[in-house]
Amino acid sequence: MKKVDLSIDFLGVHCENPFFLSSSPVCHNYEMISKAFDAGWGGVFYKTVGVFIADECSPRFDTHRKEGTPFIGFKNMEQISEYSWQENAEIIKKLKKDYPTKVMGVSIMGSNEEEWALLAREMTKAGADILELNFSCPQMTSHAMGSDVGQNTELVEKYTRIVCENTHVPVIAKMTPNITHIEVPSIAAKKGGAAAVSAINTIKSICGIDVENMCGRPVVNGVSSISGYSGAAVKPIALRFIAQLKQHPELQGFPVSGIGGVETWQDAVEFLLLGAENIQVTTAVMQYGYRIVEDLKEGLAFFMEEHGYTSLRDFIGKAVPNIIPCENLDRSFQIVPKIDYDKCVGCGRCYTSCFDGSHQAIDWDADKHRPTITDRCVGCHLCLNVCPVKDCITPGEIKFKKGKEAHEVKIQHDFDYLP
Amino acid sequence: MTQVRKLAYGEKSEPAYDVRLAMQEAARCLLCIDAPCSQDCPVGTNPSKFIRSIRFRNFKGAAKTIRENNILGASCGKICPQERLCEKGCSRCGIDKPIQIGRLQSFAMEQEKIFGMKVLEKAPSCGKKVACIGAGPSSLGAAAELAKRGVAVTIFDENKEPGGLLRYGITPSRLDDATIDQDIAAIKELGVTFEQNHKVSREEVAELAKKFDAVYVGVGLSTSKVLKFVKGWDKQGVDTALNFLKNARVKNGQIGDLGKVVIIGGGDVAMDCASTAKQLGAKSVNVVFIETMEEMPASKKELDYITELGVPVLPFFKPLEIKGESKVEAISFASMDDESQVTFKADTVIFAVGQAPTEGFADLKQDGNIFLGGDMVVSRGRTVVESVQSGKEAAFAIADFLKI
Numbered sequence: 001m002k003k004v005d006l007s008i009d010f011l012g013v014h015c016e017n018p019f020f021l022s023s024s025p026v027c028h029n030y031e032m033i034s035k036a037f038d039a040g041w042g043g044v045f046y047k048t049v050g051v052f053i054a055d056e057c058s059p060r061f062d063t064h065r066k067e068g069t070p071f072i073g074f075k076n077m078e079q080i081s082e083y084s085w086q087e088n089a090e091i092i093k094k095l096k097k098d099y100p101t102k103v104m105g106v107s108i109m110g111s112n113e114e115e116w117a118l119l120a121r122e123m124t125k126a127g128a129d130i131l132e133l134n135f136s137c138p139q140m141t142s143h144a145m146g147s148d149v150g151q152n153t154e155l156v157e158k159y160t161r162i163v164c165e166n167t168h169v170p171v172i173a174k175m176t177p178n179i180t181h182i183e184v185p186s187i188a189a190k191k192g193g194a195a196a197v198s199a200i201n202t203i204k205s206i207c208g209i210d211v212e213n214m215c216g217r218p219v220v221n222g223v224s225s226i227s228g229y230s231g232a233a234v235k236p237i238a239l240r241f242i243a244q245l246k247q248h249p250e251l252q253g254f255p256v257s258g259i260g261g262v263e264t265w266q267d268a269v270e271f272l273l274l275g276a277e278n279i280q281v282t283t284a285v286m287q288y289g290y291r292i293v294e295d296l297k298e299g300l301a302f303f304m305e306e307h308g309y310t311s312l313r314d315f316i317g318k319a320v321p322n323i324i325p326c327e328n329l330d331r332s333f334q335i336v337p338k339i340d341y342d343k344c345v346g347c348g349r350c351y352t353s354c355f356d357g358s359h360q361a362i363d364w365d366a367d368k369h370r371p372t373i374t375d376r377c378v379g380c381h382l383c384l385n386v387c388p389v390k391d392c393i394t395p396g397e398i399k400f401k402k403g404k405e406a407h408e409v410k411i412q413h414d415f416d417y418l419p
Numbered sequence: 420m421t422q423v424r425k426l427a428y429g430e431k432s433e434p435a436y437d438v439r440l441a442m443q444e445a446a447r448c449l450l451c452i453d454a455p456c457s458q459d460c461p462v463g464t465n466p467s468k469f470i471r472s473i474r475f476r477n478f479k480g481a482a483k484t485i486r487e488n489n490i491l492g493a494s495c496g497k498i499c500p501q502e503r504l505c506e507k508g509c510s511r512c513g514i515d516k517p518i519q520i521g522r523l524q525s526f527a528m529e530q531e532k533i534f535g536m537k538v539l540e541k542a543p544s545c546g547k548k549v550a551c552i553g554a555g556p557s558s559l560g561a562a563a564e565l566a567k568r569g570v571a572v573t574i575f576d577e578n579k580e581p582g583g584l585l586r587y588g589i590t591p592s593r594l595d596d597a598t599i600d601q602d603i604a605a606i607k608e609l610g611v612t613f614e615q616n617h618k619v620s621r622e623e624v625a626e627l628a629k630k631f632d633a634v635y636v637g638v639g640l641s642t643s644k645v646l647k648f649v650k651g652w653d654k655q656g657v658d659t660a661l662n663f664l665k666n667a668r669v670k671n672g673q674i675g676d677l678g679k680v681v682i683i684g685g686g687d688v689a690m691d692c693a694s695t696a697k698q699l700g701a702k703s704v705n706v707v708f709i710e711t712m713e714e715m716p717a718s719k720k721e722l723d724y725i726t727e728l729g730v731p732v733l734p735f736f737k738p739l740e741i742k743g744e745s746k747v748e749a750i751s752f753a754s755m756d757d758e759s760q761v762t763f764k765a766d767t768v769i770f771a772v773g774q775a776p777t778e779g780f781a782d783l784k785q786d787g788n789i790f791l792g793g794d795m796v797v798s799r800g801r802t803v804v805e806s807v808q809s810g811k812e813a814a815f816a817i818a819d820f821l822k823i
Contacts (some may be wrong), residue, residue, distance in 0.1 A: 069446060151487045264476040288450060292475055299477035306534070416438040 004301035006042075008312045010278045011170035011255060012197045013129050015103050018268070018312060019296050022198075022259050022280035023107035023132060023174070025078055030091050034098065039290040040297055043103025045198075045280060047081035048134045048295070049088045049123060051115045052145065056082065059218040062207040064233060073233035074283045077139050077218070077225065079146075089126035096127030098121040105130040107174065108163070109137070111144040116117055116159045120166035131167055133160060133194070136176035137226035138200030142244040147201065150176040154186040160192025170195035172257060175241075177234075178204045181328060182241045183248040190254055198257035198280060199245060200238045202228025231283035235261030239274055243323045246275035263292070265299030272312060273319035332404035334379030335411070338396030339371060343389050345390075346370060350383035350393060358382045390416060397415065423729035428672035428698040429591040432724060433497075433522070441526040445474040447511060448518045455508030456520060457778035462489050462560075462808040466505050466520045469527055479534060481527035486538040486605060490563035491556060493531070494528075494585055495804050496524030496605045498594050500687070500718035501580035532601055535554040541610040545823045547610070552576075552619045553777075555583020556803045557793025558637030559606055560810025561817070565635075566609035568814075568823050574611060577618035583639060585803065586792075587665040590691045592698065621779035628789050633817045636783060637793035637810055640774030646683070651741030652770075660688045667695050677701040678766025681750050683738050685710050689771035690721035693730045696767070705763055707752055708730040723744075736761065741768055788815055 006017040021027040021036055021044040028047035036044065055111025056078055064073030080086055088106075096104050106128035110116035116133075123131060135150030149155045156173065164171050171187035175182050177200035184198045204226050206216045216224030238260020245256050262268050263284040271279055284292055309315055338348075346369030354362040361376035362383060373383075384393040395411045426432065437446065454467030465484060472481035485492035499505075501521040509517035547570045551558040554576035562572045580586055582599045602606065607613075619627065619638075628634045643659030645652055660682075667674055680696040682689050685708030696704045706725070708715060712734050715722070722732070735750040739760070743749065751762040775781070776795050785791050791807045792813035 266476050291471070295472050295475035295477035295480055298472070298480040298483075299475065302477070302479040390439045416442070 004304045005311060006297060006300060006304075008277060010103075010257070011130060011172070013103055013170065015042045015278065016081060016101060017270070017297055017300075018277070018279045019293050020103070020105065020257075020278060020280050021285060021290075022282045023048050023105075024282040024286075025076070026282050026285045028081055028083075030094060033095055035101045036285075036290045036293075037095075038095045040293045041102075041290065043129075043375065045105035045107050045130075045132045046088070046092060046128075048107040048109045048137065049083075049085050049119060050080045050081065050110065050145070051064035051085060051118065052109070052142065053084060054082050055141075055196055057220045059220070061179075062217040064207050064229075064231070070287060072231060073207065073217075073229055074231040075205055075227055075229050076202060077220075077227040079137060079140055079381055080134065085122060089122055092123065092126040092128065097208060102315075103129050105132050105172070107132040107134050109134040109145055110159065111142060113158070114164045117166045119161040124167040124169055127170055130170050130172060131163060132172045132198060133163055133189075134174050134201075135159070136174050136178075137228070138176065138178055138202055138204045139225065147176040147204075150174075150185055150201075151179050153185050156185045156307050157192040159284055160189045160212065161193050164193030168324040172196045172198050174201055175199045176201050176366075177237060177241055179307075183244055183246075183251060185256075186245055187248070190251065196255035196257060197245065197276075198259055198277075198278075199241050199364050200229045200234070200260050203237065207228030212404050230261070231265055231287075232261045235267060235270075239270060242271065242274045242276055243320065246297075246317065246320045246409050247323065262296075265296050265303060268296060268300060269303055269315075270319075272316050274323075275317040275320050275362075277316055279313075330409075332401055332407075334377070334399045334401070335381070335395045335409070336377050336379055336397045336399055337373060337381060337384050337393045339373065340392050340394070341370065343392040344370065345389055345392075347388065349388065351384045353382050353386045390414075426592060426694075426698055426728060428667070428695070429595070430698075431595065432592040432694075436522050436526040437530060438526075439475055441523060442476075443735040444519055444523055445470050448473065449510050451510050451786055455510060456505040456518070459508045461504065461508045461802065462495075462811065464492070464495075464505070464524075466486050466518075466524070470518065470520070470523055470611035473523060473527060478527065478530040479536060481523075482534075482536055483538050485524060485527055486531060486536075489804070489807060490539075490560055490606060491585070491602045491803065491807050492524065492530040493598045494594055495807070496521050496528055497598055498585075498589060499804050500720065500802060502719055504802075512729055520787045528598075528601065530536045534689035537608055539563075539567065539605055539609050541608065542567055542569040544571065545821075547571070547757050547821050547822075547823060548573070549635060549636045549817060550575060550627045551765045552624065552627070552635060553583055553636070553638040553665055553793070554578065554581035554613060554615070555637060555639045555793065556585060556806035557639065557797075557813070559602070561635045561637060561792060561814040562611045562810075563606050563609055564811045564814030565817060566606070566611050568818055570691045570818075570821070570823065572611045573614060573631075575614045575617045575619045577616070579615055581615060583611050583641075584661075587668055588661050588688065588691075590664065590695050590698075591668060592694065593691070602792070621783070624783070624789065628787065631788075632821055633788040633790060635790050635792065635810070635813055635817065636780065637791075637795070637806075637813075638777040638780050639794040639806070641777040643770060644775050644777040645770050645772045646738060646772055649738045649741060651743065651747075654743055654747050655745055656743070656747030656766055657768045657770070658740060660684065660692050661690055661774065663769050664688075664695060667699065668782060674699065676766075679764050680704045680769065681763050681765045682769045682771055684704045684708055684771030684773075684775070685715035685717055685732070685734070686771065687717050687721050688774075689769075690717045690725050691770050692771050693725045694728055696769070697725070697728045697730055701767070704730045706730060707736050707738070707763075708732070708734060708740060709737050710814060711735050733761070741765075788820065790820075
């Protein structure tokens with residue numbers, strides 16, 4: 001493989017690659033972050049520093065499982081740093097000295113104007129390359145902090161402005177998804193002087209109930225709380241928020257750092273295609289360790305080589321114009337699936353789902369265990385999505401609706417697409 | 420009734436993973452720290468790294484990890500006895516069953532082919548040239564390692580196609596030509612040249628040693644042993660394992676009627692002979708060996724494979740006499756404790772009782788710029804992967820000798 005350049009200048013800060021640890025349990029001290037840097041991460045957003053010092057509960061994590069797979073969603077009740085801002089400043093200084101080429105983003109959170117100003121000044125002094133404002137932690141023990149602030153545009157703008165007045169480094173506002181329109185507080189942050197936003201922080205959740213204790217999980221002495229949900233399961237929600245940020249007229253050209261369920265380089269490419277210029281990861285690191293950055297970087301490099309890209313900017317944002325309102329979709333055709341009977345194992349999943357969940361458009365030959373797609377097919381592709389055999393049911397004939405003129409139609413690639 | 424599997428000659432014995440199946444298997448991997456699988460490979464392949472790459476959808480990276488380390492990565496994925504190497508240590512054994520590392524390796528190497536990846540590139544010349552005798556696993560391993568250091572390597576080999584034992588001593592159901600060719604192509608990418616149909620005699624070794632800066636002799640154990648204490652060993656219808664397998668491969672299975680076949684030996688080569696005979700339509704196939712089931716040298720995978728094909732095995736019996744006029748008609752055995760005797764009707768008897776050095780090379784010693792390796796001196800016919808490692812090590816010694 002040729003050497004592919006994964007570097008990017010993000011907010012004027014040179015990053016050797018776009019992969020950063022997000023502000024979270026994975027980066028709260030020197031040993032962790034030095035190990036992560038050695039493993040190849042381009043930078044970190046240091047776990048949120050506050051004047052407030054967190055007092056944590058036990059247990060504090062829970063998972064959302066799916067049969068036979070590692071967990072797909074993760075619930076976290078940890079708040080911000082357990083160390084004083086002075087202790088954190090010392091750690092940040094040492095990291096900046098020992099790893100001068102890595103990017104030290106520092107997440108901060110105040111509960112009033114004075115605290116925000118103090119943290120901005122002190123973390124800048126400690127050597128932060130970027131300040132990220134945590135307006136979005138959904139499990140703070142104080143309503144003057146976290147996602148309650150992030151839902152209040154006045155506070156977002158005010159606190160952003162105060163931070164910007166107290167630092168010379170770029171400022172990113174980290175947004176909460178626990179809101180209908182993430183663009184609104186993001187515009188407020190921009191007005192306050194933020195150089196970018198990062199999205200999304202975790203989603204308020206209850207992962208599950210302990211039915212014997214009749215209590216949400218994790219069970220903290222018989223009770224539990226709503227708190228932030230993350231991991232692979234939230235990626236679709238994160239992508240949606242990022243697309244909305246990139247498409248808003250008042251946010252054109254306003255950079256975004258993407259967060260939410262990134263495990264593989266392919267996930268990262270999806271965020272980049274929707275316009276993210278930086279990728280933040282936590283849950284996959286909690287699950288698998290810092291080492292995942294090896295495959296993130298190598299996989300991304302192979303992807304770029306394959307497509308002839310020489311820089312991340314060659315493809316960042318390329319999918320943004322292709323997310324359009326529902327009312328603008330071309331509804332003139334139906335793509336009828338085709339079944340490869342050499343591959344079909346005769347399980348009947350397509351038939352069951354089509355009958356019970358769609359348009360009863362698959363006939364079932366009970367003797368031969370063979371499905372046949374009929375004229376009732378509306379081209380919904382439920383069968384294709386439930387079929388367990390790779391490339392058995394694929395997009396087939398394109399039928400144009402009555403009175404519609406035939407034209408070229410782009411076909412979706414299989415998720416497990418390989419050339 | 421037990422169902423016996425039917426498999427045509429050359430038909431793949433194991434379906435390849437597609438991407439979904441590979442992801443499912445990779446997701447079973449525990450992604451261990453200090454993974455035991457990565458400590459048990461004779462050639463130092465790092466399965467934990469390439470499985471992790473698969474798990475995180477970096478398929479090309481997985482192929483790169485394998486190819487950089489093992490020049491016969493595609494072939495080894497298919498034929499290594501993983502259950503006694505990498506899979507033996509798999510932590511997942513403590514839960515249910517080990518990760519199918521060989522099949523994941525084959526999946527990864529398939530990506531190399533699909534994407535037309537060229538993992539290894541020709542190195543700048545170091546001005547030295549080395550001859551490798553034999554185009555089997557150890558010689559290929561040595562040649563690749565030397566070529567990576569900029570040595571101009573020429574391989575001399577008696578067969579029509581390179582691969583040695585890979586191509587002529589293993590059934591194509593387990594290892595097809597396309598897979599061998601993929602590995603050979605990677606070696607050619609490194610700039611190694613092949614002189615096929617060139618049988619190097621013992622005398623020619625000295626000549627080559629003058630023409631080249633060094634010579635690597637990796638001619639292996641190309642002669643099958645025959646147990647001459649068995650009366651009637653020279654009758655018509657008696658064959659040796661390697662001869663039988665090679666003949667079948669060269670003629671693509673068109674080797675005439677085998678009739679009833681008895682195979683003597685309990686190693687992987689004997690298992691390959693048994694499956695081949697079965698696939699070629701033998702009336703019956705029996706495998707008899709002197710070891711107990713616990714001691715038999717064949718890998719469990721190979722034993723299971725012939726069992727699936729309906730071949731019975733008889734452990735703990737030694738051959739006594741091959742009967743018949745000029746042609747084989749029957750063969751008798753006695754149990755190792757001499758308690759019982761058994762006679763099989765037979766038209767073909769195949770000795771698969773180990774191999775001997777290639778004719779004329781048995782007493783060759785390492786001397787001056789002549790280096791030895793592979794089955795002949797180190798790996799002793801154990802596994803392909805051990806031969807590759809032996810070739811690699813010889814290449815390191817040659818590199819030291821040439822001061823490169």
